[in-house]
Amino acid sequence: MTKNLVIVESPAKAKTIEKFLGKDYSVMSSYGHIRDLAKKEMSINVDNNYEPEYQISDDKRKLVADLQKAVKGSDVVWLASDEDREGEAIAWHLQETLNLKGKEVHRIVFNEITKTAILHAIENPRDVDMHLVDAQQARRVLDRLVGYEISPILWSKIKPALSAGRVQSVAVRLIVEREEEVQNFERQSYFRLTASFAVPSENAEKSLVTELSRRFDTKDEAEQFLRKLTGKKFTVNKVDTKPVHRTPAPPFTTSTLQQDAGRKLGFSVARTMQIAQQLYESGYITYMRTDSVNLSDYALGMTADTVKSLYGERFLKQRRYTTKTKGAQEAHEAIRPTNMANTTINADTSQKRLYDLIWKRTLASQMSDAELEKTTIEIAIEGEQEHFACTGEQMLFEGFLKVYMESVDDEEPSPESPENILPAIDEGATLTLQTAEAAQHYTQHQPRYSEASLVKKLEDLGIGRPSTYAPTISTILKREYVIKEDHEPETVECIVLTLDKSLGVKVSTRNEKYGAEKGKLVPTDIGTVVNKFLLEHFDEILDYNFTATVEKDFDEIATGKKEWRKVIDGFYQPFHRNILSTQQNSRRTSGQRLLGTDPKSGKNVYAKIGRYGTLVQVGDTNSDEKPRFASMKKGQSIDSITLEEAMNLFELPRTVGKFEDKDVVVSVGRFGPYVRHGDKFYSLSKADDPYEITLDRCIAIIKVKRVSEAEKAKLKDLYPHTIGEYDAGTITSNIGRYGPYITYNGENFRLPKNFDPLKITLDQAIDVVKSSLEKKSKSKKK
């Protein structure tokens, strides 16, 4: 009997596939890449034709040993990693690493996890495609060269531990440039003229709210026009009705799921991915890292059945979507429920909500267009070129809108509500003007990027992959290139001109709110300075088209038209010369700004980036006397800090007084504001201001901390608490860093939430031990 070993990338996939194949097949997972360039150094031998030095990743050693063992006991090995560049490389690394000599080795691919697809794949094996592997090697080597050669320049020229890369540096650039636009934006005022007309109808009079076809720049123009309306004749000169269709959005990809979950559920990109992972592992949805909008035949059939049974044939329209995304690799299907018959699932609230979104989007993608009737009414004004107009929509057939409406980003106008029915009206009818007003409005700046809209932009540029969108955001946040910020709305007084039949034009004001934004990405000083430095010296890498350009080369490597080492050499030679000259010739950059002179000493005061963050400095660096330094507070920035604010920073550390014969000193440290009393430190609460806090308040803080410490010490005396004796010895309870736990026979078991570690009975404790041991043995079997 032939023994077969199939290796896939994901363990959840392995589990599913194992069911489809017979006893002769065992399926294991590689958990993604098993080998990579060593982390420590460049690990690319530039002088030896860019030979990469690969190393089994630390966390994969045991796995590789297990795989090797499995290979030994098999006759045929099937490398079934994903059908894309990275998947091909994984297959090759497996081939290189596992001892496959004497074994029959095949490369197989399937992008649909069904029995038919897998059996078909096994009947059509091939060899590892070295051209595709080389394209991946080129990608990997390029990214390492860029990241590991530019980053050290930043350490020496700006600040240690900074980083640069093909993806992250462009992400930061987008955010910096958007912020510049926002800061340079000057809002323009304009006047919108609206009027309502009485429309006679059977029962009661109805109103028709319309807007003038022209907007005015100034109040005078608006007022003039408004005045002209009195006594004019208004005639309906056009009632235009035409059918419109709306088409559903394609099924979710990683990027569109992140966007929709962000807008509709308020999830961060990372949270969406975490919950999607849980849904995937529970078998509720297909793979969540994908750039494909494609649905398998199986999924199409299943979704069609669901549409028919829930809404009937009339609502069904089968559609196949094709991707327009740059550089998409489409190794997986779109994100969809594994079983459309699961209209809802048994899970926690977040999982349910995300699943619901995926289910609805999938269903809607296979439903009929919504059919609407769009009506435009135009009302001519006697003797004027301008006219009033309004549009309405009436739903004739809901179609997919029955289940799902795609949300849009805040940069786009929100979709009109599908139902806005206008009163019946005839062309040529004369209408009576009810009210008219001209209201001032202001133009608004472009919205700042949210996590999800940044992902969308990166995807449009072809930068980054589904598996890296979330990590990229966390990297630029971790480096403190950008922060997430809320922006309070600004209240602006707007002029409102109302036409009053007897009195003419009445002037009043109305407050409007502008510029409110939540959870948007904003660059920090470091982000801005690093971006400027990179643009000045490495504009090629920061170019929005850099990735697209190198991807073309990678494609040519993949088709065998180019040799990967030559492509890399063509890039590296000039790049490395630039690295050397930048290191040699560029000056240290600190983003320094002169704020003014210290009123006391007359010395210069600067704001700049230092080794540990942004700071203010009094006195010149090269003068005889050592300058004084103070760290900036959270929320302050080089661009916006004033001289006065800067000088205030020097009031710390501040001696507030004496307590028990020891100095009480207030300051701000690495971990926030604190009080020091002798050699003991006490954190200040958020409400306490280190510049204002009194001695009494400091003493109170010290005393409270002492009491709580004493209580903790007392509590500690109670532990370890003896619960009782069992088979192998005493069971005790304790409280550790991660909450209450019990110890038995040298092993620790976490205590479920509803148990009090001091009151738990012996029987309950034994239960906890037993059930934990059961769980452990189960997971071991897996």
Next chain:
DNA sequence: CAGTGAGCGAGCTTCCGCTTGACTT
């Protein structure tokens, strides 16, 4: 855990893309 920032020099930091599991006190 609660400093620092110049300069000296040790030793450290860093990329993108593929995948999940951790198990402490």
